[in-house]
Amino acid sequence: MKYRRLGRTGVQVSALGFGTMRLPRGKTEADVNEAESIEMIRFAIDQGVNYIDTAYVYHGGNSERIVGSALEGDYRSRVHIATKLPVWMVNETRDCDRLLDEQLTRLRCGHIDFYLLHCLQKKSWEKMRDIGVLEWAEKARSEGRIRHLGFSFHDDYDTFERIVDEHDWSVCQIQYNYLCEEVQAGTRGLQYAASKDLGVIVMEPLFGGTLACPPRPAQEIWDSVLDRYRPVDLALQWLWNRPEVATVLSGMNELSQVQENIASANRSGVGTLDTDAIELIRRVRDAYMQLSPIPCTKCGYCLPCPHGVNVPQNLELFNHATVLKGNSAVLCKNLYFAMPENERAAGCVECGTCEDHCPQHISIRQMLKEVDKTFR
Numbered sequence: 001m002k003y004r005r006l007g008r009t010g011v012q013v014s015a016l017g018f019g020t021m022r023l024p025r026g027k028t029e030a031d032v033n034e035a036e037s038i039e040m041i042r043f044a045i046d047q048g049v050n051y052i053d054t055a056y057v058y059h060g061g062n063s064e065r066i067v068g069s070a071l072e073g074d075y076r077s078r079v080h081i082a083t084k085l086p087v088w089m090v091n092e093t094r095d096c097d098r099l100l101d102e103q104l105t106r107l108r109c110g111h112i113d114f115y116l117l118h119c120l121q122k123k124s125w126e127k128m129r130d131i132g133v134l135e136w137a138e139k140a141r142s143e144g145r146i147r148h149l150g151f152s153f154h155d156d157y158d159t160f161e162r163i164v165d166e167h168d169w170s171v172c173q174i175q176y177n178y179l180c181e182e183v184q185a186g187t188r189g190l191q192y193a194a195s196k197d198l199g200v201i202v203m204e205p206l207f208g209g210t211l212a213c214p215p216r217p218a219q220e221i222w223d224s225v226l227d228r229y230r231p232v233d234l235a236l237q238w239l240w241n242r243p244e245v246a247t248v249l250s251g252m253n254e255l256s257q258v259q260e261n262i263a264s265a266n267r268s269g270v271g272t273l274d275t276d277a278i279e280l281i282r283r284v285r286d287a288y289m290q291l292s293p294i295p296c297t298k299c300g301y302c303l304p305c306p307h308g309v310n311v312p313q314n315l316e317l318f319n320h321a322t323v324l325k326g327n328s329a330v331l332c333k334n335l336y337f338a339m340p341e342n343e344r345a346a347g348c349v350e351c352g353t354c355e356d357h358c359p360q361h362i363s364i365r366q367m368l369k370e371v372d373k374t375f376r
């Protein structure tokens with residue numbers, strides 16, 4: 001495994017971090033295959049991965065619990081655990097204490113190495129700051145319950161810069177990949193945080209898996225170069241090529257993905273991409289952009305919909321139907337009607353709850369109307 005400097009924290013972090021938001025699962029988000037997940041996490045640690053990212057809400061709380069089980073024995077001492085405070089569940093600092101206690105219990109450990117305010121946006125940051133979360137975190141740090149404080153981020157660049165400037169953070173976690181250079185914090189945010197010596201942790205490096213399954217025009221470009229380049233490997237190498245990136249979190253859901261991504265990390269390095277690879281990424285990016293799919297990463301923050309609409313599934317089917325043609329588009333329509341009626345786009349009553357939580361700021365209500373019109 002290659003290790004990289006995690007900003008000013010003094011930690012040498014593995015180039016690949018394990019994101020536990022997409023563990024192998026059954027029909028529901030909370031229905032996680034525990035044995036398989038534990039095997040994958042321990043395999044990654046045995047191969048040198050030393051940063052495990054989880055959150056209070058992932059897999060309905062089962063992600064933290066499973067990470068806790070996976071780290072039994074000496075595994076805990078070999079990794080840095082990052083988990084997150086669900087800021088939307090916090091109204092006063094007493095809530096922070098209650099949530100952190102619960103997380104320590106689920107994770108079966110005495111301290112969290114990296115405690116992140118989850119999914120900060122302009123409003124949630126102001127609320128957290130005003131109720132005294134920073135002072136609370138300082139106290140939790142002095143008590144040894146957390147080691148480093150950071151935040152994960154989903155808003156625009158200006159908000160990002162402001163949040164970086166308003167506290168002496170250790171780390172930040174940003175959505176970044178070759179389609180997101182100008183989305184949210186983007187390349188400017190990456191460089192700004194690194195210039196302040198924050199450890200920058202990248203999430204959604206494959207845009208939630210979108211870059212692993214390229215639509216036809218992009219796939220045609222990959223087909224012509226498969227003897228030299230692979231879509232997943234190159235998307236990850238593109239990130240590691242940058243000096244500002246500390247670790248790249250991958251949300252892996254099967255052992256073969258863990259093996260593949262570890263092999264990629266072992267080949268990684270700053271400034272290792274040649275001009276052919278950089279040009280290839282530019283062409284693939286253009287191919288994606290021309291398709292203009294809805295920028296949904298299936299993070300699931302829009303759920304639960306109070307009326308039961310399965311927002312990510314509807315948007316994904318729409319994206320696929322837009323990008324894919326012929327029989328595949330027909331298949332999307334069939335899949336749409338295979339969903340229970342209340343989960344389809346047509347069930348949207350436009351309450352807008354989903355839009356308040358969408359990190360991509362997608363006009364979901366408008367999009368669901370489009371989805372319904374397309375498939376009806």
Ligand SMILES: NC(=O)c1ccc[n+]([C@@H]2O[C@H](COP(=O)([O-])OP(=O)(O)OC[C@H]3O[C@@H](n4cnc5c(N)ncnc54)[C@H](OP(=O)(O)O)[C@@H]3O)[C@@H](O)[C@H]2O)c1
Pocket residue numbers: 018019020021022053054084118119152153154173202203204205206207208209210212232249250251252253256257258260261297299
């Ligand atoms: N704090 C936040 O606000 C926030 C938000 C999002 C994510 N995160 C964290 O960041 C982590 C990473 O984000 P992400 O899960 O969106 O990562 P990602 O790498 O962009 O997407 C994960 C998906 O990529 C696919 N994949 C991964 N490795 C692959 C391989 N070798 N070959 C083929 N497909 C592969 C899998 O898709 P398939 O399922 O199609 O196989 C997997 O589910 C999360 O797990 C979570 O820990 C945090």
